[in-house]
Amino acid sequence: MELPMALVIGLLFAAGTYMILRPNLIRLVMGFGLYSNATNLLLITVGGYTKETGAPFVGADPRTAQGLMDPLPPDIILTAIVISFAVSALTLIICYRVYLDSGTDNPQELPLDDDYTASGELRLAPAI
Numbered sequence: 001m002e003l004p005m006a007l008v009i010g011l012l013f014a015a016g017t018y019m020i021l022r023p024n025l026i027r028l029v030m031g032f033g034l035y036s037n038a039t040n041l042l043l044i045t046v047g048g049y050t051k052e053t054g055a056p057f058v059g060a061d062p063r064t065a066q067g068l069m070d071p072l073p074p075d076i077i078l079t080a081i082v083i084s085f086a087v088s089a090l091t092l093i094i095c096y097r098v099y100l101d102s103g104t105d106n107p108q109e110l111p112l113d114d115d116y117t118a119s120g121e122l123r124l125a126p127a128i
Helices: 001-018 027-044 072-102
Strands: none
Touching: 001 027, 027 072
């Protein structure tokens, strides 16, 4: 079970890295989402979940913890899912506002602070 999970985790990290390196704000957000999912799967795998172990507090013999997985990683993963959802929603809202203000979602084409005049107007680059 660890080898397929390791391959899926590696694939998610690779796809997230590919999407983060693309010059597009939406793909950047999606890449961070893939990083978050890969990290959650990594925590599940490291937490000891296998076909043989049961869920926390559910076992054949309730007096012993033998054969049960550690209950801490699922709690951490649930918290990470909620936090990543909130961060993704905030980042998408910021990307939408940037697109409305500048008309592009390419970070390399966004105007910088020194692209504005003292009166607040956008200084156009000279044509090449």
